[in-house]
Amino acid sequence: MCLGIPVKIMKISDSLAVVEIGGVKRQASLALVEDVRVGDYVILHAGFAIQKVDEDDARESLRLLEEIGICDI
Amino acid sequence: MRYIDEFCDPGLAKRLVESINRLSDKEIVLMEVCGTHTMAIFKHGIKKLLAPSIRLVSGPGCPVCVTAAQDIDVARWISRQKDVIFTTFGDMIRVPGGASSLERQKGQEGADIRVVYSILDALDIARNNPTKRVVFFGIGFETTAPSIASGIQLASKQGLDNFFVYSCHKLIPPAMKALLESGEVKIDGFICPGHVSTIIGAKPYEFIAEQYHIPCVITGFEPLDILQAILMLVKARESGQVGVEIQYTRAVKHEGNVVAQRILAEVFEPIDAVWRGIGVIPDSGLKIRQEYSRFDALLQFEMPEMSDKSDLSNLSDCICGLILRGIAIPTDCPLFKTVCNTENPVGACMVSLEGTCAAYYKYSP
């Protein structure tokens, strides 16, 4: 039930967005997030965007993951 | 970037597993609090990859599983009242109460019970049915509760006077505290829920590191996320540097989602709550505040005294309660696979998609 999935924002009007999940379009409320734009990814849960997904942090995580593997071996 | 496939890379996963297994010589018990983690761990076969010294135990983090039987009975009672449309998330509908489930209610007494994906759908139903009283069953942890709060604020703004919420929300940190206080289960590290933490941030777990000296890692849901969190916990145990770390940085900020926290606090206040199989945990539930009390289903309906206020879920041989507390596993239950399965669930842990019994049933041989 706490399932949240990263979805891309396709359109915004007021505090409602159209998002895309695996090719299917859906509405999502933006009432709980600030500063999101078309093209951003958000975590969608029960019809609400609950957080913007941070691309820089994602890249940094992947870089660290690569490092863990290499340094420890 | 799509934020899923990148965190499933099998090559990186293999290296992570090797790093973890090389470091783990002592037994270490890690609890994944969240049901979505339980599911992901089974789905990706993570337990099988890890050295036997690393034990993963499931905790109470499935909102459907921990909803007390008497709360389901109240929901069933509300759904039977005149001119009521009762709306609920899908998982809740099959969970057994003391006597029956919402699903059976729907079949038998003609109650109008509708499954919705979001509280926004329930608001639409209220708008389209002005002569009915539309009640939404508020289930969920901190992840879900802000959206319910936002829905209530929207109803207030739009002057919807036929919409009500029966709030049975639960809060995760008080439950973790209750588990630790019970002393029933030995825990060396917590895999903390990613999306609960998206809302609440890292701070609410700090007491666990400070008072109980148990490391916490806030974790995402893809295989690399979970493996990295396990590695971080193993390392924290090794080094003795115990704190709250965020692995799931792409979706969790240290301070959490401040907007959602504000909306949550405007609408709800903490209250003691009964957890299925666990009992009353202080300040672990959410009650609708005075300012929004006209949306509180508990005040709208004159509820009769329910016959038994105790947690009825212990009536059968179902051991969900022990499983939710991390002291038993589904295969300890005499009903597991014999009587109880995902088609015919006896207890809540088998009903919910994120229930531990359902995860064992679906993914173990």
Ligand code: SF4
């Ligand atoms: S297997 Fe079924 S009866 Fe046994 S604990 Fe799990 S849900 Fe309850």
